[in-house]
Amino acid sequence: MNAIISLIAVVGLVLIAFIGVNVANLHFIFGIIVPYVAIVIFLIGVISRVMKWGRTPVPFRIPTTCGQQQSLPWIKQSKLDNPSTTSGVVGRMLLEVFLFRSLFSNTKFELREGPKVAYGSTKWLWLGGLAFHWSFLVVLIRHLRLFAEPVPAFLMGVEALDGFLQVGIPGVLISGIVLLLAVTYLFLRRVFIPQVRYISLVADYFPLFLIMSVAITGILMRYFLRVDLVSIKALTIGIVSFNAKVPEGISVVFYIHLFLVSTLFAYIPYSKIMHLGGVFLSPTRNLANNSRMVRHINPWNYPVELHTYAEYEDEFRDKMKDAGIPVDKE
Amino acid sequence: MAKTPKPDELSKIDYKQPETSWMDTPAELKEGNWCYGAKPKNLETLHFPNPREWRVQDEDWKLPDNWQEIILQGMKERLDKYRSFKVFMDICVRCGACADKCHFFIGSGDPKNMPVLRAELLRSVYRGNFTAAGKILGKLAGARPLTLAVLKEWWYYFFQCTECRRCSVFCPYGIDTAEITMMARELLNLLGLNIDWIAGPAANCYMKGNHLGLEPHTIVGNLEYMLDDIETVTGIKITPTFNRKGAEILFVTPSGDLFADPGTYTCMGYLMLFHELGLDYTWSTYASEGGNFGFFTSNELAKRLNSKIYNEARRLGVKWILGGECGHMWRVLNQYMDTWNGPADFLEVPKSPITGTVFENTRSTKMVHIAEFTADLIKNKKLKLDPKRNDNLKVTFHDSCNTSRGMGLLEEPRYIINNVCNNFYEMDELTIREKTFCCGSGSGLNAGENMEIRMRGGFPRANAVKDVVEKYGVNMVANVCAIDRAVLTASLDYWVPGTKVTGVHELVANAMIMKGEKERTTNLRGDPLPGMEGQE
Numbered sequence: 013m014n015a016i017i018s019l020i021a022v023v024g025l026v027l028i029a030f031i032g033v034n035v036a037n038l039h040f041i042f043g044i045i046v047p048y049v050a051i052v053i054f055l056i057g058v059i060s061r062v063m064k065w066g067r068t069p070v071p072f073r074i075p076t077t078c079g080q081q082q083s084l085p086w087i088k089q090s091k092l093d094n095p096s097t098t099s100g101v102v103g104r105m106l107l108e109v110f111l112f113r114s115l116f117s118n119t120k121f122e123l124r125e126g127p128k129v130a131y132g133s134t135k136w137l138w139l140g141g142l143a144f145h146w147s148f149l150v151v152l153i154r155h156l157r158l159f160a161e162p163v164p165a166f167l168m169g170v171e172a173l174d175g176f177l178q179v180g181i182p183g184v185l186i187s188g189i190v191l192l193l194a195v196t197y198l199f200l201r202r203v204f205i206p207q208v209r210y211i212s213l214v215a216d217y218f219p220l221f222l223i224m225s226v227a228i229t230g231i232l233m234r235y236f237l238r239v240d241l242v243s244i245k246a247l248t249i250g251i252v253s254f255n256a257k258v259p260e261g262i263s264v265v266f267y268i269h270l271f272l273v274s275t276l277f278a279y280i281p282y283s284k285i286m287h288l289g290g291v292f293l294s295p296t297r298n299l300a301n302n303s304r305m306v307r308h309i310n311p312w313n314y315p316v317e318l319h320t321y322a323e324y325e326d327e328f329r330d331k332m333k334d335a336g337i338p339v340d341k342e
Numbered sequence: 343m344a345k346t347p348k349p350d351e352l353s354k355i356d357y358k359q360p361e362t363s364w365m366d367t368p369a370e371l372k373e374g375n376w377c378y379g380a381k382p383k384n385l386e387t388l389h390f391p392n393p394r395e396w397r398v399q400d401e402d403w404k405l406p407d408n409w410q411e412i413i414l415q416g417m418k419e420r421l422d423k424y425r426s427f428k429v430f431m432d433i434c435v436r437c438g439a440c441a442d443k444c445h446f447f448i449g450s451g452d453p454k455n456m457p458v459l460r461a462e463l464l465r466s467v468y469r470g471n472f473t474a475a476g477k478i479l480g481k482l483a484g485a486r487p488l489t490l491a492v493l494k495e496w497w498y499y500f501f502q503c504t505e506c507r508r509c510s511v512f513c514p515y516g517i518d519t520a521e522i523t524m525m526a527r528e529l530l531n532l533l534g535l536n537i538d539w540i541a542g543p544a545a546n547c548y549m550k551g552n553h554l555g556l557e558p559h560t561i562v563g564n565l566e567y568m569l570d571d572i573e574t575v576t577g578i579k580i581t582p583t584f585n586r587k588g589a590e591i592l593f594v595t596p597s598g599d600l601f602a603d604p605g606t607y608t609c610m611g612y613l614m615l616f617h618e619l620g621l622d623y624t625w626s627t628y629a630s631e632g633g634n635f636g637f638f639t640s641n642e643l644a645k646r647l648n649s650k651i652y653n654e655a656r657r658l659g660v661k662w663i664l665g666g667e668c669g670h671m672w673r674v675l676n677q678y679m680d681t682w683n684g685p686a687d688f689l690e691v692p693k694s695p696i697t698g699t700v701f702e703n704t705r706s707t708k709m710v711h712i713a714e715f716t717a718d719l720i721k722n723k724k725l726k727l728d729p730k731r732n733d734n735l736k737v738t739f740h741d742s743c744n745t746s747r748g749m750g751l752l753e754e755p756r757y758i759i760n761n762v763c764n765n766f767y768e769m770d771e772l773t774i775r776e777k778t779f780c781c782g783s784g785s786g787l788n789a790g791e792n793m794e795i796r797m798r799g800g801f802p803r804a805n806a807v808k809d810v811v812e813k814y815g816v817n818m819v820a821n822v823c824a825i826d827r828a829v830l831t832a833s834l835d836y837w838v839p840g841t842k843v844t845g846v847h848e849l850v851a852n853a854m855i856m857k858g859e860k861e862r863t864t865n866l867r868g869d870p871l872p873g874m875e876g877q878e
Contacts, residue, residue: 303680
């Protein structure tokens with residue numbers, strides 16, 4: 013049900029763009045206004061969200077330790093999984109952000125006759141997630157060529173690598189295909205793994221469909237429909253140079269693609285996609301386990317009500333004396 | 343009290359999800375799965391709000407009229423005080439990596455025991471009240487209003503989480519359900535909705551210094567019983583001191599070790615070790631609790647209870663503090679104590695008087711774990727050990743949640759065990775170290791009335807024990823946690839009868855050859871030593 017609602021929402025977005033451009037002729041709005049608005053929402057939204065997190069104090073040093081602590085010099089510490097230094101933390105975070113290390117260690121279980129619970133490693137989510145994020149990044153980087161004239165050499169290099177298969181005309185770029193496959197996998201596992209289906213909200217399916225439709229329209233434009241790349245680049249260069257004009261002859265598919273991308277960007281700050289910023293601020297990952305070595309300060313630490321030793325002794329003095337326990341006041 | 347089903351019945355676990363979505367499936371508060379509500383006298387002792395007689399089964403929980411306002415206000419306050427809470431409310435992508443990592447989920451199949459869904463119970467209310475999308479789109483944005491049914495659902499499921507952090511290990515963002523449960527319990531406590539198994543020990547600890555409510559003379563008395571037993575086994579008379587000013591070291595351990603088997607054997611282990619070393623140390627009857635049930639209630643109460651340790655160390659003028667075997671005690675000491683009640687600038691950086699080792703890793707907190715202390719002794723060959731005395735045992739080691747995932751004390755106890763036992767076997771590697779399973783009853787859930795959920799939660803751990811019992815004939819589960827010693831005894835009795843539980847220092851004491859000891863014929867439990875059968 014949640015998946016259907018999300019699908020309807022994305023189809024609705026496609027229709028809005030289609031009608032807006034093809035029927036209502038709102039090229040200027042969909043080609044220029046919408047992307048600008050989306051970028052503004054994206055920037056302000058992301059910055060304010062990250063600042064809100066950043067302003068919230070971290071009262072305690074609570075890393076989840078996933079390996080041996082630093083203790084006696086002859087005991088080997090897990091410097092990455094239980095870091096006690098900043099460099100260890102940086103290493104842990106890099107592995108987490110770039111290689112999804114926690115997901116790599118994912119397990120599954122099975123209840124067998126006996127009863128016997130058997131555990132095994134499972135890497136599909138890790139692989140799917142990694143493929144999805146990395147291909148998305150490459151696609152994003154590749155698109156930078158639309159905003160620079162001449163196209164910088166490193167972007168040409170990225171594209172050359174991406175097209176290393178050297179098949180088809182125009183040449184097949186791996187990243188777009190992988191992105192579509194990975195996002196489809198992430199959708200299918202949500203539908204077919206009962207536990208994951210049970211926890212999935214509209215907010216989980218919607219971005220998947222959105223990204224899927226972005227990928228599909230992108231692939232359509234590259235391989236199947238003729239789009240006027242020269243005009244598109246004139247538009248995109250116009251946007252980044254704040255001198256935007258809408259050239260004639262751009263296919264409606266491009267406008268749909270652009271509208272979906274704009275929606276995605278505007279949606280990011282208010283959605284779970286903010287994990288891209290949150291992962292850096294997670295106190296269970298980005299702190300060193302050194303709280304016995306260096307005192308961590310809680311900015312809002314306040315004095316609390318105590319039951320003092322003197323009060324305790326007042327209550328038990330006689331019993332303590334009888335038991336031969338020394339007391340402060342006779 | 344509900345009758346606990348038999349193991350073969352309980353292990354038929356249904357992992358199928360209900361037909362209705364979780365928001366439309368109201369929680370059914372099943373007997374055997376919850377603990378009795380906090381008694382008014384305990385809340386009064388602690389000066390907590392809304393002390394009153396109430397029963398979980400009753401429709402009316404006798405809440406203040408403005409309870410929703412109190413909760414939402416409390417939530418806002420905590421969102422502004424804890425980055426963890428705020429970030430964890432916002433960034434979950436519901437990938438499901440955590441879903442099958444929870445011992446309660448594996449043991450019960452209840453989808454609301456999936457960490458992600460446990461957190462969503464709170465997150466849905468957060469979205470409905472604190473996010474624009476949730477306020478506008480409501481259910482479409484995964485939001486729901488805070489109703490009495492939701493509040494009861496919180497109470498039921500946040501007292502079905504043992505704050506073990508296993509889910510946090512697997513989460514790609516480190517989202518820690520323990521953190522969310524801690525917040526939820528704080529909120530529930532604003533309405534007087536603690537469980538008595540936590541509020542009672544916390545009140546005891548506040549007034550009497552320990553969870554069990556042992557008064558000073560009882561502590562001395564309990565230890566004297568142990569000293570008699572030690573004398574019977576070893577022929578050595580030990581005379582520890584209490585509340586002694588000027589001692590070099592203050593020793594703090596969970597009060598569970600003073601009270602019941604098999605924790606008392608661990609305690610005898612401490613006493614024998616310190617005697618053998620001639621350690622200049624003292625017990626305290628005021629700071630007679632290492633554990634901290636305040637930690638399962640609220641940050642503030644945890645700080646109040648914890649403050650006794652430093653205050654007592656200051657009053658007695660000791661140089662540093664040594665801590666016994668306990669799980670959550672060490673999460674608190676490692677990650678909270680210094681922040682709450684430090685700086686401990688009146689203490690010195692701990693230095694072993696026996697080996698001269700300076701415990702650099704404790705230079706701010708000044709509190710050393712006894713496994714670190716003992717591992718250092720063994721490494722420096724300061725103990726005479728005869729591991730053959732433990733040859734009747736085939737030992738496995740259960741990592742406690744808190745010492746593994748909130749500290750990283752993994753190798754120290756293993757090093758000790760390997761030096762005092764000849765037969766040591768690890769459990770499945772996906773169930774130990776940072777991936778260890780909770781005993782099933784941590785975070786103050788080791789009551790009697792919730793035995794069904796305890797046995798369910800204890801199932802994954804017990805099942806991994808069963809595996810090494812069948813493979814290697816393991817008959818003893820060692821651990822460094824007082825709650826484990828109490829709880830595993832029950833859950834192994836239920837799932838793997840015949841398997842016993844021990845603290846690491848009981849094994850040490852059995853293997854340790856003491857100066858002037860008589861020929862030992864039994865171990866501390868009075869069981870004959872290997873080769874001594876029929877001699878006792």
